[in-house]
Amino acid sequence: MELALSVILVLMILGALFAIHAKDLLSAVISCSIVGYGLVICFLLLRAPDLAIVQIVVETITLVIMVAVVLDSTRQEPFTKPDPHDYVAIATALLLIVSVFFLLKAATGSLDPFGEGSMRMAKHYIEGAADKTGSANLVTGVIFDFRGYDTLGEATVLVTAVLGALTILRIRGKK
Amino acid sequence: MVVYLLCFILFLVGLYGVVTRRNLVKIVISLSIMEFSVFLFLALIGYVHDGVVPIVDPANPDARYVDPLPQAMVLTAIVIGLATTAMLMSVIIRIYRKYKTLDIREIKNLRG
Numbered sequence: 093m094e095l096a097l098s099v100i101l102v103l104m105i106l107g108a109l110f111a112i113h114a115k116d117l118l119s120a121v122i123s124c125s126i127v128g129y130g131l132v133i134c135f136l137l138l139r140a141p142d143l144a145i146v147q148i149v150v151e152t153i154t155l156v157i158m159v160a161v162v163l164d165s166t167r168q169e170p171f172t173k174p175d176p177h178d179y180v181a182i183a184t185a186l187l188l189i190v191s192v193f194f195l196l197k198a199a200t201g202s203l204d205p206f207g208e209g210s211m212r213m214a215k216h217y218i219e220g221a222a223d224k225t226g227s228a229n230l231v232t233g234v235i236f237d238f239r240g241y242d243t244l245g246e247a248t249v250l251v252t253a254v255l256g257a258l259t260i261l262r263i264r265g266k267k
Numbered sequence: 268m269v270v271y272l273l274c275f276i277l278f279l280v281g282l283y284g285v286v287t288r289r290n291l292v293k294i295v296i297s298l299s300i301m302e303f304s305v306f307l308f309l310a311l312i313g314y315v316h317d318g319v320v321p322i323v324d325p326a327n328p329d330a331r332y333v334d335p336l337p338q339a340m341v342l343t344a345i346v347i348g349l350a351t352t353a354m355l356m357s358v359i360i361r362i363y364r365k366y367k368t369l370d371i372r373e374i375k376n377l378r379g
Binding site (some may be wrong): 093094097098101102104105108109111112114117120121124127128131134135138139140141142143146147150153154157158161162164165166177178181182184185186188189192193196197199201202204205206207208210213214217218221222228229230231233234235239242243246249250253255256257260261263 | 268269270271272273274275276277278279280281282283284286288289290293294295296297298299303306307310311312313314315316318319320321322323324332333334335336338339341342343344345346347348349350351352353355356357358359360361363368369372
């Protein structure tokens with residue numbers, strides 16, 4: 093189980109590295125979806141079929157949007173001459189990565205070991221949830237019943253983002 | 268623990284992309300990679316060894332379920348991630364129409 097997840101995660105990391113370094117933007121976009129579809133398999137292994145279904149739909153739509161944008165603008169990554177700014181950016185990035193890595197590694201110490209999570213909250217959600225919410229699917233019960241107001245708030249965020257995208261696409265730029 | 272570390276490494280790859288790339292599309296790709304790693308991390312936290320899918324089965328009342336709470340949180344976050352990516356992409360396409368480039372260093376009017 094942990095082995096299978098690790099293998100898929102390594103593949104996802106390789107896909108992400110290729111997406112960041114690819115010369116052609118179209119292949120960068122497509123290798124970004126290696127990460128997305130790898131995530132679907134991880135969700136299936138982690139016993140989360142709802143997430144897998146949503147993720148596969150969302151990833152496909154994202155891929156279509158990104159390919160449309162890339163084909164409508166330019167496919168070429170602008171030729172990058174090695175200029176001093178690049179070295180500064182890479183040095184900053186490496187410094188940031190090393191420090192964040194140590195912080196995250198320290199944070200894992202306070203986590204429960206993988207697969208032995210103590211369900212503090214979820215215990216109450218699971219006990220008799222089917223009778224309380226009327227839904228056999230516990231995830232649906234949590235989203236629409238126990239945490240209905242959270243879902244309402246997130247729906248507001250969703251509507252705002254969609255309205256923003258529509259507004260940006262509709263305005264005429266000033267000359 | 269190895270899984271958590273690999274998940275962090277995926278996050279850090281995305282961070283590296285955001286800091287070092289010059290192309291706007293690649294910055295959005297790196298952001299969505301970071302997003303994916305956070306979703307995976309939350310799903311990993313909720314996993315329980317030998318757990319079953321959190322769907323109540325009357326034939327098997329003593330089943331040990333996987334934690335449904337992180338899954339519910341990630342479910343809405345995925346959809347919001349799609350909306351924000353679509354919004355970023357529409358910003359990018361406006362910028363390309365106006366400046367004819369995706370290189371952030373050539374878009375001088377956006378400099379602070």
